[in-house]
Amino acid sequence: FEASIPAASRDLWQQFGVTEFQDKEAFQKEFIRHVETTLARSMYNCDDLAAYLAASQAIRDRLIVAWNKTQQKHTTKDQKRVYYLSLEFLMGRAMDNAMLNAGVKDITKTGVDDLGFKIEDLLEQEPDAALGNGGLGRLAACFVDSIASTNYPGWGYGLRYQYGIFKQRIVDGYQVESPDYWLAFSNPWEIPRYEIAIDVMFYGYTRKYTNDQGKTVSIWEGGEQVQAIAYDVPVPGYDTETTNNLRLWASKPTREFDFEKFNSGDYESSVRESQKAETISAVLYPNDNFYSGKELRLKQQYFWVAASLNDIVRRFKKTHRPWSDFSDQIAIQLNDTHPTIAIVELQRILVDMEGLEWDAAWEIVTSTFGYTNHTVLPEALEKWPVPLFGNLLPRHLEIIYNINLFFLQKVEKMFPKDRDMLARVSIIEESSPQQVRMAYLAIIGSHKVNGVAELHSDLIKTTIFKDFVAIYGTDKFMNVTNGITPRRWLHQANPKLSELIASKVGSYSFLKDLTLLKKVEPFAKDPEFIEKWADIKKFNKARLAALIKKNNGIDVSVDALFDVQVKRIHEYKRQQMNIFSVIHRYLTIKAMSAEEKKDVTPRVCIFGGKSAPGYYMAKTIIKLINSVSEVVNKDADIGDLLKVVFIADYNVSKAEIICPASDISQHISTAGTEASGTSNMKFVLNGGLILGTVDGANIEITREIGEENIFLFGHLAESVDDLRHQRRFNDVPINPDLQKVIDAIEGGMFGDKDIYGSLIYSVTGNRDYYLVSDDFQSYLDAQKLVDKDFKDKTTWVSRCITAVANMGFFSSDRAINEYAESIWNIEPVAK
Ligand code: HBZ
Structure with a gap:
């Protein structure tokens, strides 16, 4: 390098060289320095945003020291x-991840605490x-x-x-x-x-x-x-x-x-x-x-x-x-x-x-x-x-x-x-x-x-x-x-579950070698462990319920089954099939006697995801979900038996709250269309079960966790071409349960039916390219099984534990290797 420090001055450089802060006091010193110099603020003028910026500057400085060392080493080697x-x-x-990976989470947390801030509030400031x-x-x-x-x-x-x-x-x-x-x-x-x-x-x-x-x-x-x-x-x-x-x-x-x-x-x-x-x-x-x-x-x-x-x-x-x-x-x-x-x-x-x-x-x-x-x-x-x-x-x-x-x-x-x-x-x-x-x-x-x-x-x-x-x-x-990083998608998103797992694994070593999760498998039958596990799920559901209350103004019960489908809105991902089945559920409950209703498993159906701005059909699906939500949530006949929620602006930070809170998550693409899916991995790793098609990584998840721990349904990829052909050239009747749903929409139950004309045509015309009608019966059957199985809480949790114990393969560390x-x-x- 032409511009390097002269050899004679390097001792001096080394003497005053930057080091990483190692304790709380050193962090606090850095924090205050950044508030007063980098941000030009003072102790009388330091809100959460300023505190977030100062704390992240301090952590960033630390990362840069490590970054420099790494780059030098890589150049030399x-x-x-x-x-x-x-x-x-x-x-x-970035902030929570940087603290975790650099091993300074505790120092930072107590450090800002002493100064009158809550770390959670600072983390929330980051876009x-x-x-x-x-x-x-x-x-x-x-x-x-x-x-x-x-x-x-x-x-x-x-x-x-x-x-x-x-x-x-x-x-x-x-x-x-x-x-x-x-x-x-x-x-x-x-x-x-x-x-x-x-x-x-x-x-x-x-x-x-x-x-x-x-x-x-x-x-x-x-x-x-x-x-x-x-x-x-x-x-x-x-x-x-x-x-x-x-x-x-x-x-x-x-x-x-x-x-x-x-x-x-x-x-x-x-x-x-x-x-x-x-x-x-x-x-x-x-x-x-x-x-x-x-x-x-x-x-x-x-x-x-x-x-x-x-x-x-x-x-x-x-x-x-x-x-x-x-x-x-x-x-x-x-x-x-x-x-x-x-x-x-x-x-x-x-x-x-x-x-x-x-x-x-x-x-x-x-x-x-x-x-x-x-x-x-x-x-x-x-x-x-x-x-x-x-x-x-x-x-x-x-x-x-x-x-x-x-x-x-x-x-x-x-x-x-x-x-x-x-x-x-x-x-x-x-x-x-x-x-x-x-x-x-x-x-x-x-x-x-x-x-x-x-x-x-x-x-x-x-x-x-x-x-x-x-x-x-x-x-x-x-x-x-594909794989997912267990640092963000287990430890950061679900610290309590991570801690419970660590108590059985003996350390947090599973965050580096996710196959060590296997060590919790024996505890799938341990009543004490099951109870702790269930408490954590409840805690995580309460956290999501609070978000729903804040964003949607809807009260949901943490005792209900949380059923989640969050991902980009796309016809091949079949959110339309999900909302049709929600309508079917609504119609079914509405037709029940008080006695029959006692048997219903209460459910909160949660949707989230963005549509491409120019994707008309996806936008129509969002509108339908919100219209169904409007009607169902205020229907006194239904009460807590069914709630429908669309969480706006689904993003990574919301996913970190949503993934740990599901009982069931849906990955229901037409077989052969979803290359892999990665949120399926996130949901299972956080102790939820999957309702899904035989598609993408669902197949390998099934192989790893056991087919008794997943709800699979629908036609296989190998049948898709045939089914499409049948529908296109023969007169295949539409599934009768789906027909009832469509009749309800066309009868104006969810507002102006004209809005949904093309959406309905896309499944009833002679096309149904994504096989919504062909898969509908088996989808409803799988849903029924979910309702039934959820009633046995102990067995349910036990299945979740077994599933998590076998998710080691889906670490992105394995994929990178x-x-x-x-x-x-x-x-x-x-x-
Ligand atoms: O990549 C997704 C697949 O749909 C999903 O199955 C898989 O798990 C994931 C990771 O492999 N594909 C995308 O997310 N694709 C895009 O977002 C995309 C963005 C711009 C494009 C095309 C595709 O021009």
Whole structure:
């Protein structure tokens, strides 16, 4: 380093070097210093927000010390690293996690307590870092936590959106969106690195010329430039000094913006132009599992990928290794197809900028990348119109054509008789306009492709990527079942349960090795343990009941069965089937005599989740849930037997309260549509049972916890095509119980029936694409069984304990170890 401290002064540096606070008093000193200097406040002017900011500054300083040590160590050891490229990191709040992972929770808690604050109130001040839509973004957040906790050298790369996922309010039963300006009070958890500024280019043209060696080469020129500024978020591992980095890029105008206009006196428009640069990283696209081909989205993707690769390559070049070492030093994981352009960008850097031969470069590229697929839904697969793509990234399009040409030549040799094959697997879809199929490019440019649960990984091999299995063989395709971090999703969300488990395991070691949960299995039959377990569930239900009271004004009884479905609203996730069954329950109870009612298991049906702003059907489902809630909750015939609640603005922080409070959670996607699901894991880990379909990770959860501890129903994935075909071409009657529900809606029981016309048609027309009618009977039967089984409290709790004891497999630490060993080929850094 050119700018390092002279050798003679280093002793001095060491003497005054920053250290981490070790006790309460040292924390308090830091806290007060931050209130008075960083915030320029005083003891007469320090509210909860200021106290939160000061406490997080103190903790952040601590993380930075550990971050520096880790980065220095990783640089010295110079082992292979992984870079996890994800357009979404749904981190939630940082403070509680930072305290836990750094092991300073008690110090901080008592420290702020002495000063007259409650730690819980301070934690509440922090806005969620909601830089993601749902499962995919939250998975990335769990993964960076696990990479640090298992001491792997790995960084996340993402975008620093100024607006996270929108805030949801419910007005007159409808979803209303408002912007999530989460940076309003500054963000103590990021370190701006204004010196790390990378120029990124768009548009322009390519020019061919003959170089010194007489070779024709193509270069990319002209165009528009913006700058990427790095913001680093320290990611502390649990119970280890390892603190990794999550580098998020923000877009800024380049320093030399449009001087010509500036000088010609058109000052305003020149400033306006330069401001446009900042919109690139301004807002997260709010679609989950849906592709919409907006140019700004492609700009975001390339901006983030170009900055990240430039950074990665720059770091590699500092080691002066030959290019052939690249993939021995670097693994890059593509979280879905969003960063697929990285494959092309690396090829461009190696060939156009570094002068490597095409084949040598391509070998490096393919051995560097791995691609994770998260969906088989056709409407979610990214395809960019060729004209749009070629206009924004002209050189990249040329490179894609070359990649495709070499690939198709190989395929043609392998399958000389199958003429259709070439059209089927071509990266360019021959539609009008032509489209770039990003998933195909991701497969061709990676050495491993994985799905996120067993069924899903099998399905991609037999459906959407079938031809590629024929071309590459099965070894390229594998499964890594998702996982969740037990730090946030057990210990932070459910401290009491974690403590009870620790009392039997002997320590909190299960937070590092979740398979140790197995040690509580024998206590599933211990009456004393069962009682303590049940008390904790009740406590957690009371906490959720308080939230419901506060947000919805609805009183719910903690003795009722809490039935929860929280996730993004999507037809394939079938919240419509859930609310139809709630209506069925309502109609059934209403028709009962007083005597019959005595047998009813009281239930609170809890919904939550956001709809993409432009997804009409999902918005209609939200409206129906709220309308049913209105009618049912005030019906005196029903009382506490049934309550319906829609919790607005479901997010990570609310999930931390909701997951520990369920008796039953629903994961009821049409078989074959939910790649994995991860909230299913969160709910079971917190001592709730699942009502679910034979889909995604539900299948592996069943295998681990035992089929007697889960309520499965519905048709299997293998029958789905047939059933759809039947409905489309034959006259299949609709399920009679479902018909009663529809009659009630159409009779106006839940307000203006016209609102629900298209929703009803989607299950009664000759389509019912998601098989709501076909699965309805078996769904109702499973619900009945739930009602019956919940009456036997002791057996119920015992089943929950057994389930938790067998959830060890679903730690994201396990998932990360699998990626590390079978895809990234990286080792943990030794102490
Ligand atoms: O990824 C989810 C899957 O639906 C879920 O089954 C799985 O458990 C989870 C983690 O593997 N997929 C998403 O959450 N996808 C998105 O949010 C998404 C966002 C933007 C897109 C496409 C998908 O353009």
